[in-house]
Amino acid sequence: MMKEPPQQSAVELVGSECPKCGKRAFPTRAFCERCGNDAGMRETPLSRRGVLYSFTVVHIAPPVFPVPYAIGFVDLPGDVRVLAQIDADPRLRIGDEMELAATVGGEAADGIGSAIRFRRVAT
Amino acid sequence: MTRFARHTRTVEDLGHEAVLTALRRAGIPREDIEEAFCGSGYGGPLVGQRVLRGLGMTGMPITNLENACSSGATALREAVTAIAAGRCDSALVLGVDKMTRFGGGTIPLEPTDPDVRQGMVMPALYAMRANRYMYETGATASDLALVSVKSRANASHNPYAQYQKPCTVEEVLASRPVADPLTLFMCSPTADGAAATVLGTERKMRELGVAKPIRVAASILQSGLYQTGARDLAHSELGRRSARLAYEQAGLEPGDIDIAEVHDAFAIAEIMYYEAFGFCAENEGARFLREGGSAITGRTPVNTSGGLLSRGHPIGPTGVAQVCESVWQLRGEAGPRQVSSPKVALTHCSGGGIAGLDHGASTVHILVA
Numbered sequence: 001m002m003k004e005p006p007q008q009s010a011v012e013l014v015g016s017e018c019p020k021c022g023k024r025a026f027p028t029r030a031f032c033e034r035c036g037n038d039a040g041m042r043e044t045p046l047s048r049r050g051v052l053y054s055f056t057v058v059h060i061a062p063p064v065f066p067v068p069y070a071i072g073f074v075d076l077p078g079d080v081r082v083l084a085q086i087d088a089d090p091r092l093r094i095g096d097e098m099e100l101a102a103t104v105g106g107e108a109a110d111g112i113g114s115a116i117r118f119r120r121v122a123t
Numbered sequence: 124m125t126r127f128a129r130h131t132r133t134v135e136d137l138g139h140e141a142v143l144t145a146l147r148r149a150g151i152p153r154e155d156i157e158e159a160f161c162g163s164g165y166g167g168p169l170v171g172q173r174v175l176r177g178l179g180m181t182g183m184p185i186t187n188l189e190n191a192c193s194s195g196a197t198a199l200r201e202a203v204t205a206i207a208a209g210r211c212d213s214a215l216v217l218g219v220d221k222m223t224r225f226g227g228g229t230i231p232l233e234p235t236d237p238d239v240r241q242g243m244v245m246p247a248l249y250a251m252r253a254n255r256y257m258y259e260t261g262a263t264a265s266d267l268a269l270v271s272v273k274s275r276a277n278a279s280h281n282p283y284a285q286y287q288k289p290c291t292v293e294e295v296l297a298s299r300p301v302a303d304p305l306t307l308f309m310c311s312p313t314a315d316g317a318a319a320t321v322l323g324t325e326r327k328m329r330e331l332g333v334a335k336p337i338r339v340a341a342s343i344l345q346s347g348l349y350q351t352g353a354r355d356l357a358h359s360e361l362g363r364r365s366a367r368l369a370y371e372q373a374g375l376e377p378g379d380i381d382i383a384e385v386h387d388a389f390a391i392a393e394i395m396y397y398e399a400f401g402f403c404a405e406n407e408g409a410r411f412l413r414e415g416g417s418a419i420t421g422r423t424p425v426n427t428s429g430g431l432l433s434r435g436h437p438i439g440p441t442g443v444a445q446v447c448e449s450v451w452q453l454r455g456e457a458g459p460r461q462v463s464s465p466k467v468a469l470t471h472c473s474g475g476g477i478a479g480l481d482h483g484a485s486t487v488h489i490l491v492a
Contacts, residue, residue: 060229079353
């Protein structure tokens, strides 16, 4: 039995993994800022699940972002932190388990230029 | 310095007032200034030259520096370095910015930054610090409000401050939400202004007959560490590191600091910096505040000027304005907000929001009477 059903959409975040020191990072990059390696950085799909480190609901922002909206830092396995838009949820708390909901707009697979959205995992 | 406020005057005009005031108070003729350093976040190209040409102070080396909110303090460090290196005997440090040019709202960040493209604004970064800090320490939104209450109370005695009207915890909490849990009164306001100071060698100060020269005992600039993974938002590694280096350079300890002007761009920041600078133990910042440790009458008075929250935060001038306040305090010229005979002052600016860094830049200076 599969531990997790495959997602209907192919939405995922792609990060980098350094072949030398194993450091993962998001978004993708050609240079490992930890060990200095610049050869053969691998693209790697990142976990769709992580833990909410902190978040806020923003009420004043440039017009490009309609307010209010929530953003938060989500920590993914392998020491990768992603800043994402968070689906509104009054139950939202630091430490919540989160899952990738969507990447909206933009064509780049690394999510830059698009809004990365996470949502609270229903419990 | 000029009063920090929403001015209709130009950057050049604000700069003139600050420079002329600084020269007059230092008793130095403009011809004696050998170099000038100008910090500005958003003043545009060649701000220093644009200000100084109108005062006939051209021809000498003029260096313009941008380091976000640390721009003015970075200019100060460059002046200190130039004098210490023997390159000049006197230097002018100027900070100037006009933030009302953007109309208001959050300060403009670099649009290509990955976090900014996800909706990051400065209040959101500090709001996430606040939420994490409260989660880890049990501090409350009322504690954050107390920072603003103290700030406004101090600023009510500072004619240079943007907001001089005292306020209550209830008023702070009831003010408009900006980024939860931060309300409007917990955020530094949109300001215009300029601040300037004159630095010189000991010999130059004697030659000018300066009655109470203030010594720069430490001048530190650091940058945030780039971390793509876990990063502690509730404690300032960058602030702690900058202060440690400053204490080492000055041969002093946190207990030696009599007054401090710290970068309270948002209320949570001041609480975090009490801890980072060693004014109290880690996670004890809110208690230190509640018990009056940072009040004008407390063990380590912090932001007697009203800080960024109430004196105002026009970006470039902020670090220089902190020096102005410290010098007035150390000379006993601070009027009704005067601390009882301080001898050692610490000033601190933390600049900028870019992805992966605690902050872009951090400066700590220690001044000794």
